[in-house]
Amino acid sequence: MAIKIRMRGKSKGGVAEIKALIKHxxxxxxxxxxxxxxxxxxxxxxxxxxxxxGTPAVNAQWSGAVSANPYMAVKVKANxxxxxxxxMTDNTGDKGEEVIKLK
Amino acid sequence: MKRxxxxxxxxxxxxxxxAVNAGLLTPSTVLAxxxxxxxxxxxxxxxxxxxxYGSSAATASGDIKLKAPAIxxxxxxxxxxxxxxxIDGVESISILASKNPMPMVCEYAFAAGAVGFVxxxxxxxxxxxxxxxxxxxxxxxxxEQEVKxxxxxxxx
Numbered sequence: 001m002a003i004k005i006r007m008r009g010k011s012k013g014g015v016a017e018i019k020a021l022i023k024h025x026x027x028x029x030x031x032x033x034x035x036x037x038x039x040x041x042x043x044x045x046x047x048x049x050x051x052x053x054g055t056p057a058v059n060a061q062w063s064g065a066v067s068a069n070p071y072m073a074v075k076v077k078a079n080x081x082x083x084x085x086x087x088m089t090d091n092t093g094d095k096g097e098e099v100i101k102l103k
Numbered sequence: 104m105k106r107x108x109x110x111x112x113x114x115x116x117x118x119x120x121x122a123v124n125a126g127l128l129t130p131s132t133v134l135a136x137x138x139x140x141x142x143x144x145x146x147x148x149x150x151x152x153x154x155x156y157g158s159s160a161a162t163a164s165g166d167i168k169l170k171a172p173a174i175x176x177x178x179x180x181x182x183x184x185x186x187x188x189x190i191d192g193v194e195s196i197s198i199l200a201s202k203n204p205m206p207m208v209c210e211y212a213f214a215a216g217a218v219g220f221v222x223x224x225x226x227x228x229x230x231x232x233x234x235x236x237x238x239x240x241x242x243x244x245x246x247e248q249e250v251k252x253x254x255x256x257x258x259x
Contacts, residue, residue: 015218028226030204034183050217057216063143065200065208065226067180073222075210076186 003045009084011102016078018050020086021071022096028060028064045070048088052078078102120125142207148199148234151207152220152243155197161236161245166190169246178227185221185235185246192240193219201229227252 004023009016022045029042042064050058057076078084080102087097142154152159170184187193196219197210208225219237227233230251237244 017220052216055216057214057215058211059214060209060211061143062140062209063205063207065203065205067224067226071182071222071224073184073220075218075220077216077218 001094003088003090003094005086005088005096007084007098007100008085009078009100009102011078011080011082014077014079015075016082016084016102017073017075018084018086019067019071019073020098022088023069024090026064026066026068026070030064036101043090043092045088046089048072048086050074050076051085051087052076053083054085122166123192139210142215143205143211143212144205146205148201148206151199151205152197152236154211155195155207155210156236156238156243157255158243161243164190164237164246165246167235167237167244167246169233169248171233171248171250173249174251174253175227177254178229179254181227181233181250181252183222183233183235185219185237187235187237187239190219190237191241194240195238196221197236197238198223198225199234199236200225200227200231201234203228206234 006021023090025043026043027040027043029039031040033040044064045062048060049056058074082102085099089095115239136227142151145151145154148160166189168186175181183198185196193213195212198208198230200208211221232247
């Protein structure tokens with residue numbers, strides 16, 4: 001299942017702040033299901049990459065301690081018209097990708 | 104035969120773990136390709152830092168702007184912002200929560216096209232310190248702030 005990402009970015013003086021809101025349960029694997037007494041299986045995003053015009057700028061590694069439906073903001077050197085891609089995978093192999101053109 | 108192959112297996116994984124601990128297999132901080140399992144499964148902040156950077160000695164720095172709430176009403180969504188854009192040559196930023204069962208929360212590695220800035224939301228189980236570690240030119244810098252959590256973030 002594809003991971004849904006909502007993304008925004010605006011360049012100001014050569015630096016663009018990229019904000020992304022991701023729809024994901026971020027289940028750490030430690031939370032107990034009280035009804036069954038077993039933990040909910042782990043499902044969290046572990047790798048996130050932000051690229052500018054195809055060149056990776058930020059590589060993030062996450063654990064299950066990042067909040068559910070994660071928010072992420074990073075700053076990259078980019079100008080209006082540049083293409084910014086945010087792509088990610090979770091520990092079960094689900095992938096998500098979103099591309100925007102900077103204003 | 105079974106016992107033999109079992110022993111072989113444990114020896115092999117043991118050796119790999121030792122290599123990771125010794126920092127031999129630690130992926131380079133420049134846009135590492137593999138998820139750093141050693142760091143994220145470490146039980147203490149020192150172990151986690153050693154697994155990422157090969158050292159846990161970080162100097163406190165006033166140049167890191169760490170923004171976190173003094174009181175978090177809901178520990179499951181604690182906003183944390185680390186601004187290290189005033190520091191030259193930032194290679195990576197890590198965020199740790201000191202008393203979480205596994206303190207390492209996330210690590211951001213930066214290439215030349217990025218600025219040392221991260222904003223995110225993390226889970227915190229109880230009142231503890233948020234630690235931001237900035238790796239700039241091989242030097243580890245640290246900023247720390249206590250966050251009081253009134254409702255825990257781990258299933259409570």
